[in-house]
Amino acid sequence: MTGPRPAVYRDQDFPQDVVVYEVGPRDGLQAEATLVPTDVKVRFIKELVGAGLPLVEATSFVSPKWVPQLADAQEVLAELGDLIRHPVLVPNMRGLERARESGVKSIAVFASATETFAHRNLNAGRTAVCEMAAEVAAEALRSGMTVRGYVSMCFGDPWEGAVETKAVADVSRQLLDAGCYEISLGDTIGVATAAHVTALVNEHVAAGVPLNRLALHFHDTYGQGLSNVLAGLRAGITCFDASTGGIGGCPFAGSATGNLAMEELLWLLHGLGISTGVDLDAVVRAGQTITDFLGRPRSRIAMAMGH
Amino acid sequence: MTGPRPAVYRDQDFPQDVVVYEVGPRDGLQAEATLVPTDVKVRFIKELVGAGLPLVEATSFVSPKWVPQLADAQEVLAELGDLIRHPVLVPNMRGLERARESGVKSIAVFASATETFAHRNLNAGRTAVCEMAAEVAAEALRSGMTVRGYVSMCFGDPWEGAVETKAVADVSRQLLDAGCYEISLGDTIGVATAAHVTALVNEHVAAGVPLNRLALHFHDTYGQGLSNVLAGLRAGITCFDASTGGIGGCPFAGSATGNLAMEELLWLLHGLGISTGVDLDAVVRAGQTITDFLGRPRSRIAMAMGH
Numbered sequence: 080m081t082g083p084r085p086a087v088y089r090d091q092d093f094p095q096d097v098v099v100y101e102v103g104p105r106d107g108l109q110a111e112a113t114l115v116p117t118d119v120k121v122r123f124i125k126e127l128v129g130a131g132l133p134l135v136e137a138t139s140f141v142s143p144k145w146v147p148q149l150a151d152a153q154e155v156l157a158e159l160g161d162l163i164r165h166p167v168l169v170p171n172m173r174g175l176e177r178a179r180e181s182g183v184k185s186i187a188v189f190a191s192a193t194e195t196f197a198h199r200n201l202n203a204g205r206t207a208v209c210e211m212a213a214e215v216a217a218e219a220l221r222s223g224m225t226v227r228g229y230v231s232m233c234f235g236d237p238w239e240g241a242v243e244t245k246a247v248a249d250v251s252r253q254l255l256d257a258g259c260y261e262i263s264l265g266d267t268i269g270v271a272t273a274a275h276v277t278a279l280v281n282e283h284v285a286a287g288v289p290l291n292r293l294a295l296h297f298h299d300t301y302g303q304g305l306s307n308v309l310a311g312l313r314a315g316i317t318c319f320d321a322s323t324g325g326i327g328g329c330p331f332a333g334s335a336t337g338n339l340a341m342e343e344l345l346w347l348l349h350g351l352g353i354s355t356g357v358d359l360d361a362v363v364r365a366g367q368t369i370t371d372f373l374g375r376p377r378s379r380i381a382m383a384m385g386h
Numbered sequence: 387m388t389g390p391r392p393a394v395y396r397d398q399d400f401p402q403d404v405v406v407y408e409v410g411p412r413d414g415l416q417a418e419a420t421l422v423p424t425d426v427k428v429r430f431i432k433e434l435v436g437a438g439l440p441l442v443e444a445t446s447f448v449s450p451k452w453v454p455q456l457a458d459a460q461e462v463l464a465e466l467g468d469l470i471r472h473p474v475l476v477p478n479m480r481g482l483e484r485a486r487e488s489g490v491k492s493i494a495v496f497a498s499a500t501e502t503f504a505h506r507n508l509n510a511g512r513t514a515v516c517e518m519a520a521e522v523a524a525e526a527l528r529s530g531m532t533v534r535g536y537v538s539m540c541f542g543d544p545w546e547g548a549v550e551t552k553a554v555a556d557v558s559r560q561l562l563d564a565g566c567y568e569i570s571l572g573d574t575i576g577v578a579t580a581a582h583v584t585a586l587v588n589e590h591v592a593a594g595v596p597l598n599r600l601a602l603h604f605h606d607t608y609g610q611g612l613s614n615v616l617a618g619l620r621a622g623i624t625c626f627d628a629s630t631g632g633i634g635g636c637p638f639a640g641s642a643t644g645n646l647a648m649e650e651l652l653w654l655l656h657g658l659g660i661s662t663g664v665d666l667d668a669v670v671r672a673g674q675t676i677t678d679f680l681g682r683p684r685s686r687i688a689m690a691m692g693h
Contacts, residue, residue, distance in 0.1 A: 085608070086541065086548035088581035234393065241393035269690070272657025273616050274395035300690045301392070302650030303657075305613040309580050343609030350579025350610075376683075383576070383607045 082360055082384035085350030097353050098134070098318040099344060100263070100294060101127050103369065104155075105136040105168050106320075107327035107338055109146045113373050117151045121158040123369045127323060128162055130361030132341075135165045136187065140174030156181040166227060170201070175215050179222055186219050187263075188212040189229035190254060192247040195238040196231055196267070209250055213257035220258045228254030229296070233264040233279060234271035244282035251293075252286050261294055263320055266307065269300025273310035280314040294318035297339045299325065304339030305347055312351070319344055324366035325378050342366060342380035360384075389667055389691035392657030404660050405441070405625040406651060407570070407601060408434050410676065411462075412443040412475050413627075414634035414645055416453045420680050424458045428465040430676045434630060435469055437668035439648075442472045443494065447481030463488040473534060477508070482522050486529055493526050494570075495519040496536035497561060499554045502545040503538055503574070516557055520564035527565045535561030536603070540571040540586060541578035551589035558600075559593050568601055570627055573614065576607025580617035587621040601625035604646045606632065611646030612654055619658070626651055631673035632685050649673060649687035667691075 104124050108115060115123075120138070127135045137159065143150035156163060166185040169175045178186055190209040191197035197205040216226040233247045251262040264279060271279075276295065283293055295311045295318070297304035308319055325340030345359045363381050370377045411431050415422060422430075427445070434442045444466065450457035463470060473492040476482050485493055497516040498504035504512040523533040540554045558569040571586060578586075583602065590600055602618045602625075604611035615626055629645030652666045670688045677684045 083542075083577065085577055085579045085610075086582055088579065088585050090581035090584060093581070235390075270390065270392050272392045272395065272654050274397035274400070274658050275393055277397060278395050300686060301653045302612060302647060302686050303392075303654060305609060306616040306654060309613040309616050340609060346608045347579050347610060347613060351581050379607060379609050 082363065085346055087350060087352045089352040093312045093351055093353065094315065094317045095353060096317065097312070097348055097355055099132065099341065099348070099355050099357060100318060100320045101132045101135040101323060101341060102296070102320045102338060103127065103322040103324060103326055103341070105139050105149070107322040107324070107369075108148050109139065109141075110327040110337065111148060111373055114148060115369075115372060117154045117158065119368075119372055120151070120155050123365060124155070124159065124162065124165070126361070126365035126368055128165070130365055131357040132362070133356065135162075137162070137165045137167055139168035139170070140177045141168065141170045153177065153181055156183065169215060169219070171211060172215060172218065175219055183224065185225045185227070186215075187227040187229055188215050188254070188259070189231060190250050191231045192242050192250055193232045193236040193239050196236055200231070205250070209253050213253060216254070216257040216259055226259050228257070228259035228262045229265055230254070230262060231265050231267045234266045234275055235268055237268055244279045247279060248282045248286040248288065251283055251288050255288055255292060261292055261318065262288065263294040263296045263318075265296040266298055269298035269303065271297065271307050272303055273306050276307045276310040277314050280311065280316060290315040291317060294320060296320035298327075299337060299339050305343055308339070308344060308347065323362055324370040324375070326369055326373065326375065340366075340378045340380070342378045346380060389670065392653055394657060394659045396659040400619045400658055400660065401622065401624045402660060403624065404619070404655055404662055406439065406648065406655070406662050406664060407625060407627045408439045408442040408630060408648060409603070409627045409645060410434065410629040410631060410633055410648070412446050412456070414629040414631070414676075415455050416446065416448075417634040417644065418455060418680055421455060422676075422679060424461045424465065426675075426679055427458070427462050430672060431462070431466065431469065431472070433668070433672035433675055435472070437672055438664040439669070440663065442469075444469070444472045444474055446475035446477070447484045448475065448477045460484065460488055463490065476522060476526070478518060479522060479525065482526055490531065492532045492534070494534040494536055495522050495561070495566070496538060497557050498538045499549050499557055500539045500543040500546050503543055507538070512557070516560050520560060523561070523564040523566055533566050535564070535566035535569045536572055537561070537569060538572050538574045541573045541582055542575055544575055551586045554586060555589045555593040555595065558590055558595050562595055562599060568599055568625065569595065570601040570603045570625075572603040573605055576605035576610065578604065578614050579610055580613050583614045583617040584621050587618065587623060597622040598624060601627060603627035605634075606644060606646050612650055615646070615651060615654065630669055631677040631682070633676055633680065633682065647673075647685045647687070649685045653687060
């Protein structure tokens with residue numbers, strides 16, 4: 080059985096193909112207070128991959144002291160079998176070592192666009208955090224892994240306010256030079272609006288970061304996620320992060336609402352006639368697996384489809 | 387005390403001024419199961435007006451049999467004093483008579499873009515419904531009222547599927563010819579995506595409906611509301627409907643989620659440097675008045691602001 084579908088209207092100003100990058104099992108779960116057992120996580124990841132999602136960030140080798148939710152990274156990966164090709168977040172050399180031991184092929188590293196978040200999140204300055212990420216990336220590349228780079232707080236920061244676009248592009252440039260195949264620009268606290276997205280993308284292009292090396296990562300804290308995606312599409316971005324079920328948030332910013340929901344991103348892309356290779360109904364079902372377990376409300380699309 | 391604000395980035399492709407049209411007390415409440423007492427409605431309306439919202443659709447003279455929630459339209463209006471200038475929905479001649487007795491100065495009429503919804507909602511064909519709206523509009527104009535026209539089901543219909551843009555523009559054209567100062571195109575079931583919005587606006591322009599006589603009215607059933615607003619802004623639309631607190635939905639379509647939240651619309655517009663004359667913090671407080679009463683979750687922006 081399939082649910083309703085949007086009517087398809089193409090707009091020549093948008094790309095024809097887009098990659099959607101699933102962050103629910105990592106970015107989503109790390110912000111959820113309810114501890115999720117390993118077998119539920121593995122089932123969630125397998126359902127996401129089964130829905131056709133090409134990239135599912137499976138877990139993180141962040142310290143269990145910081146994020147108890149992901150303390151079972153090793154156990155999760157042991158259950159994934161072939162799916163070990165999916166990416167894993169790695170914050171430092173110790174994490175990289177653990178990822179390597181688990182057979183991980185693809186990692187993501189992260190840096191901060193602001194000083195305050197760098198200090199609060201990694202207890203080091205912005206430059207030091209970026210250099211550490213670059214070192215981890217270099218070492219991962221030597222091990223034959225692929226490396227994605229995240230930049231956090233790319234639009235606003237709860238302590239510093241609005242973030243200069245140039246400061247973000249500088250960090251992105253460094254991560255790109257360190258060998259990251261793609262840089263994901265994160266609106267960690269969800270404050271961005273559409274023309275700010277356009278300005279940030281343009282700043283990157285001016286700094287020599289090609290469009291096809293950029294991804295955008297939005298949170299729906301202020302409900303702006305999907306309109307920001309639309310601005311990104313128009314600016315030529317072809318990779319977007321989202322979290323099935325809309326789970327997550329930012330544990331450091333006290334926001335009550337989560338990542339952009341993958342279901343809503345897919346509805347938009349499919350309505351624009353942009354192929355993603357993903358089965359929306361199967362994503363909706365995977366979303367229910369996790370929102371029902373967490374006791375969160377289901378995604379709006381799951382509710383609308385009457386699942 | 388004021389909450390956080392988006393950084394302001396202008397985009398020359400968007401209009402500089404936008405009118406936001408508040409539909410919470412009417413379109414929002416009519417879809418809520420919890421009966422709201424007259425004094426709570428009046429307080430909600432007064433808070434909305436106090437926040438600077440220029441147009442607050444206050445109630446509806448629809449039959450109490452159809453919408454028991456709005457059976458107290460006369461009592462609400464009696465409490466509004468000067469605020470009686472705000473618009474009121476009127477479905478037929480009987481409703482217009484009651485509106486006139488209450489001293490109403492401005493009404494809204496509605497028609498359907500599809501046959502099935504016309505039959506289900508008003509027990510008549512699409513053409514007959516449109517003709518009745520035109521008659522009500524003509525009579526209201528003779529009484530010195532201003533008249534807004536709504537078109538329902540402009541993008542998709544739960545029974546008929548996707549709706550042809552031309553069918554919508556035909557109905558709009560008729561309402562405009564009947565003397566409506568503005569036509570609000572409603573995505574009653576929330577299925578529209580961005581390029582569909584662009585296509586529908588362009589169809590109207592081709593049919594001789596000027597951009598400054600159009601408004602867009604989105605529901606967030608599939609999370610598409612704000613990205614559709616962005617598409618509308620780019621197409622040159624300068625009036626958008628929304629519902630403070632995101633209350634409402636479509637009682638006929640069984641959707642679980644509501645109208646586009648006014649708070650999220652204002653965040654976007656203010657981030658784009660578009661002036662609205664509205665105080666977002668005051669709107670957030672008004673939203674809490676009604677969501678707390680209804681026992682609904684607060685809007686995302688209210689949660690993010692920690693109200």
